[in-house]
Amino acid sequence: MVVANQEFTKAARELAASSQVELWGRSKLVEVVLATQPHASSPKPTPIAATPSSALTCERCGRPMVLRESARGKFWGCSGFPKCRQIVPLGPEQR
16 A cells, blocks of 8 residues: 555556555545544645635636635635645735
């Protein structure tokens, strides 16, 4: 088994499959941790926009993207956070 806090590349997944190695990436880790801690909650970024953007959908899970802000600035984040952590940087015209 290989555990990482990022997702694995296609080549890594192929090698693991051929070697019968189980891979746990970020999404699997979040899923397992949340399942074992049912009363725990992850800190969630405060959305800037009250409603999700109808123009953007998450490439990973298909949920709407929400405008969020962190210490590094504004970005589009998946409304499925913390299970899905997909982000899209703002374009220059949106900053």
